[in-house]
Amino acid sequence: MTMQNGRHGFTIVEYIPHIVTHTLHSPMKLATLKDGTRDGQLIVVSRDLQTAAVADAIVATLQRALDDWTFYAPQLRDLYDAVNQGRARNTFAFDANDCMAPLPRAFQWADASSYVNHVELVRRARGAEMPPEFWTDPLMYQGGSDDFIGPRDDIVCASEEFGIDFEAEVAVMTGDVPMGVKPEHALRSVRLVTLVNDVSLRNLIPAELAKGFGFFQSKPATAFAPVAVTPDELGEHWREGRVHRPMIVHWNGKKVGQPDAGVDMVFHFGQLIAHAAKTRNLRAGTIVGSGTVSNKDAKRGYCCIAEKRCLEMIESGAPQTGFMKYGDTVKIDMFDEAGKSIFGSIEQAVAPLAQ
Known part of the structure; x- marks a missing residue:
């Protein structure tokens, strides 16, 4: 496996897929907002589907989150908790009419x-x-x-x-x-x-x-x-x-x-x-x-x-x-x-x- 310097100190050039072998407890709801791009903007949605918060300070798109789930999921879960508890900043009313598919295009x-x-x-x-x-x-x-x-x-x-x-x-x-x-x-x-x-x-x-x-x-x-x-x-x-x-x-x-x-x-x-x-x-x-x-x-x-x-x-x-x-x-x-x-x-x- 070849590695170079990157966000975590290295970038994997030759990637060998694996699966997480432990349970990652991350209850949350995610959606993708229309923003004029192909992949949209990832948002975290409250449990009752009433409010939401943009997740761009954590990760911009759902595909990126899935690519590095063990890194991003705990942060998204914290934002989810904050949205549900009314602690999150810059929340807005969630409207399904403004949504793309959660993953607007997928590899498979x-x-x-x-x-x-x-x-x-x-x-x-x-x-x-x-x-x-x-x-x-x-x-x-x-x-x-x-x-x-x-x-x-x-x-x-x-x-x-x-x-x-x-x-x-x-x-x-x-x-x-x-x-x-x-x-x-x-x-x-x-x-x-x-x-x-x-x-x-x-x-x-x-x-x-x-x-x-x-x-x-x-x-x-x-x-x-x-x-x-x-x-x-x-x-x-x-x-x-x-x-x-x-x-x-x-x-x-x-x-x-x-x-x-x-x-x-x-x-x-x-x-x-x-x-x-x-x-x-x-x-x-x-x-x-x-x-x-x-x-x-x-x-x-x-x-x-x-x-x-x-x-x-x-x-x-x-x-x-x-x-x-x-x-x-x-x-x-x-x-x-x-x-x-x-x-x-x-x-x-x-x-x-x-x-």
């Missing part, structure tokens, strides 16, 4: 399908058998991570005929993860948790998958909740590598889903991270998604329209529910036991591509 976005019930429904609706290995080996694709969108940004689409669908998911952001990591060790790399709307263009998917080379055009920009929180902030709701709270989804103002994200998640986040790291290192700032939250209990509703259509096909032989149209809205949120939003909501409208 890997999305899984860990709620196998969702996969089983899709395959059953089209009369396909469920391969037994789907219960033991996660499905995962690598999505576009260069242009994430914020919690209030429109879902822009060139045509309604593409089959516009929302997908409510949980996602984690990691520190550095070494190749070949074991699932139980991979969980230690989780730095932050947030919510995702991983939009799908359902009518483009079949032709793309038929080529045998995965998604690309079918997966437009992914939207994120305004706030990312540490696992410690979730307390007892974060256990066994899962978030144990209902995912609340409204479509055009009507509640359509409230499945529990901790139920029926076959592969926990440690397993998903280990799957992604089987043959490669994962760099700090990698985001891993859970896939569409889905419960076997259909009474809990749905987190994507495709699942509703699959149930209709199974029951009556044909789907009855259409996909999203221009002007449609979707709201995705998750609440604590006191009814307070944990991450802030994703609230988006579908809009046509400007000509």
Whole structure:
């Protein structure tokens, strides 16, 4: 390892990734403010999502914080405590409309399908058998991570005929993860948790998958909740590598889903991270998604329209529910036991591509 003088007395030129082997207790909530740049300005947000403080005296961006988490996290936690206790200077009212995605662009976005019930429904609706290995080996694709969108940004689409669908998911952001990591060790790399709307263009998917080379055009920009929180902030709701709270989804103002994200998640986040790291290192700032939250209990509703259509096909032989149209809205949120939003909501409208 070659080293030169730098902020800590040296700069690592050849870097070997590692994971923290002890628990770093840092309950806090972080967001990224729009400031006219690509990566925005990191802010610390109060537990009740009412006030915030700019973190530039500590670190300017979330990616930089993730790059050196053990150094920056304790300082950010102290600022978080000060904000919650009313001791922080220059606080301001937090407004999700002013937020970018917490990590506006990431080195990697890997999305899984860990709620196998969702996969089983899709395959059953089209009369396909469920391969037994789907219960033991996660499905995962690598999505576009260069242009994430914020919690209030429109879902822009060139045509309604593409089959516009929302997908409510949980996602984690990691520190550095070494190749070949074991699932139980991979969980230690989780730095932050947030919510995702991983939009799908359902009518483009079949032709793309038929080529045998995965998604690309079918997966437009992914939207994120305004706030990312540490696992410690979730307390007892974060256990066994899962978030144990209902995912609340409204479509055009009507509640359509409230499945529990901790139920029926076959592969926990440690397993998903280990799957992604089987043959490669994962760099700090990698985001891993859970896939569409889905419960076997259909009474809990749905987190994507495709699942509703699959149930209709199974029951009556044909789907009855259409996909999203221009002007449609979707709201995705998750609440604590006191009814307070944990991450802030994703609230988006579908809009046509400007000509």
